[in-house]
Amino acid sequence: MSETNLNAISHDLYAVRKEKLSQLRAGGEDPFRNNWEQTHTSKQCLELMPAAVEGAEHQPEGPEVSVAGRVMTIRIMGKASFLKILDRDGVIQIYVTRDEVGAERYNTHFKKMIDIGDFVGVRGHLFRTSTGEVTVRAKDYGLVAKALRPLPEKWHGLTDNEQIYRQRYLDLIINEESRQRLVTRSKIIAAIRQFLWGRDFLEVETPSLHAIAGGAAARPFVTHFNALSCDFFLRIALELHLKRCLVGGFDRVFELGRVFRNEGLSRRHNPEFTMLEVYQAYSDYRGMMELVHSLVQHICRTVLGTTKITRYDGVEIELGGAWREATYKDLVIEKTGDADWFSRSKAEKIAFCKDKLGLLEPREDWHDFEVTNEVFEKLIEPTLIQPTFVTHIPKELCPLAKINQQDTGTLDVFELCINGQEIAPAYSEQNDPLVQREMLEAQAGEDVQKIDTDFLEALEHGMPPAGGMGIGIDRLVILLTGAANIRDTILFPTLRPEGAEKK
RNA sequence: GGGUUAGUAGCUCAAUGGUAGAGCAGUUGCCUUUUAAGCAAUUGGUUCUGGGUUCGAGUCCCAGCUGACCCA
Structure with a gap:
């Protein structure tokens, strides 16, 4: 399997990832491993880190953690990269460098095989970047479960209602x-x-x-x-x-x-x-x-x-x-402006509904209480915010x-x-x-x-x-x-x- | 059930009836503290489906499918 292979199919996102899967397997790696020990969630990592020291050149390093989650973004900058992974508590940033994980693994595995959407596990010490963001400095990492399909676009997300409901997992x-x-x-x-x-x-x-x-x-x-x-x-x-x-x-x-x-x-x-x-x-x-x-x-x-x-x-x-209390009667009288509403005949009520209230529905074959309830359901209930x-x-x-x-x-x-x-x-x-x-x-x-x-x-x-x-x-x-x-x-x-x- | 409206690349969106495009994602390079990272190159289309009008349809008309909003 070669690079030209991926090049030839680069338009087919699914095929590219399937090809990566077989390359991983050919190299003796299981892209769906049994487990990954997750010692901390993203939120626990944030809570573990001492507050940033203002103006300090080197921020204090935190404890070693092992985190796991779905890759949401990847920013590769030559020999160093940043990832964001999503777990049940939120998002944590990961910092991966050639020098820490090894040149071979960084260049041929990390940069080539890890995609947005994959589940990865990462072990390493917590630290703060120059902008103060709590980050895991990867000592080593593993592909935990490969995703064969791409995630929706990172910035606009998923907006198509139908897809949001039919594929709720993507929305989530x-x-x-x-x-x-x-x-x-x-x-x-x-x-x-x-x-x-x-x-x-x-x-x-x-x-x-x-x-x-x-x-x-x-x-x-x-x-x-x-x-x-x-x-x-x-x-x-x-x-x-x-x-x-x-x-x-x-x-x-x-x-x-x-x-x-x-x-x-x-x-x-x-x-x-x-x-x-x-x-x-x-x-x-x-x-x-x-x-x-x-x-x-x-x-x-x-x-x-x-x-x-x-x-x-x-x-x-x-x-x-x-909370406010009001009787059904008072609300109806208030709405209709007719203190004698409840002593009027059904025909009078229906006429009032049609002429004064703009309700089309009440019909002669309705029961008296149904006419009044139409007023309640259509004109009163919606206003009870x-x-x-x-x-x-x-x-x-x-x-x-x-x-x-x-x-x-x-x-x-x-x-x-x-x-x-x-x-x-x-x-x-x-x-x-x-x-x-x-x-x-x-x-x-x-x-x-x-x-x-x-x-x-x-x-x-x-x-x-x-x-x-x-x-x-x-x-x-x-x-x-x-x-x-x-x-x-x-x-x-x-x-x-x-x-x-x-x- | 009725009215209005929408469906274009994996996602988000463009495109007077006249060569289907962009951003992100992907692929190939460069890049060791980034923040929608950046730079360069590049792949990718049954324009929801089926008819019709037209020299020519993503665009106009009809029917269907699946949504959204309003009404019942």
Whole structure:
């Protein structure tokens, strides 16, 4: 194998690297070695080095370390070179010289065989360069794993949305903000567990395959169970099984789980997403208010270090302090400017929506509460940027909550809205099995087979009074990271398969 | 599902209907404290796919594929 060989194929980046691979193997080297002892990460190296001495000609040398990571940049300057390698903590600079690693190895191995994208291991002492950057002076190095394909361009990174989502690993290598955002997601989830464990909640796992997809109103994904020859649904909510846990005496339970809704894809919707649901016996929706407020502020404190979020478009959201409370009714009256809104007929409401509010959708065949809720969802919720607990929601909207004793048209629930989205609904959970049955029947209408009668039987055995809450984790992460799009907060968002036939 | 819009070298982007280019990456040299290192030379194209209009299409038209944004 000769230089002309590489020259001839120099346009084909993959072929060049494959050729290097076979040259390495021909020389008796395994370009995918078993391991490399990594004594320090990049960040630990930075922490190990004493501060720079100002004006000193020779900066103090640090301890010997052994680091490993992916080569991000290479600058060869004749007989000395600088590399930057990326590990789980960030980037550390490497200094390689002919005199330290040997002329033969430097000229024919380091300069010819190491490419951007390769994993390398490096042993040597830490020092500071003349500009003060902490650097490993390579005593020796090894190629740990060869990369056969090139990385995206170093300066502009990867900007093509499709490639960012389809080849997320490239995005993670190249785009620091993406890596940080997804690390933050993981830390948020860890902080949630930590918080709930601290309050004596039990984490449980309930089935994803449901014979009846209950607990929410959404179209489910259907799958077939061969052994039982029947269809199952992927769960659309966690609620009904967690309540069975309350019946069974698990007084404080939560589950962080994936749920699936067979609906559209958008900036705010991914068909599979992560829900946290929490149920606490001997609590109620007021208790859930305290819980979610403390939980979010715990995350702010331990993960973000601030309660002020700056959104992608510069809008600021303040999560500190007490949060606003407003009733559903007051918000609707405020928006419509009509104090008598709730005593008007459906026809009057629809006319007002079309003439005054610019809402096209409400139709005659809708229920009265649906017309009002259209106003809430389209015109009010998007404006609730700062945290707001919306309370006293009409009873038709959630069949699983307790009815308010003073105002029997409303429920003992709240919807926490932040960032123009519903982040967390919470209820004083309905535990009267007879009322529960009526409300589920009213919601199901003709589709009686959609009622989870097994759940109702569980309630008939008695469920303690409880507060319950669900948090859409993806929306929470959008909020807390200021992201513009749900896909930016999901490692591998759902995409249309490439080259698959549509049916 | 509807509207708008995009797809050009490995990546980021140019290119009045008239010879497809640049930067980075690659290859070959020079260069022992660089910072998007520098200097010189150089390889690399099914312009998403398929039709059409035209003397001539990356560019105009139609259909499809895959995205993005908005609406439903």
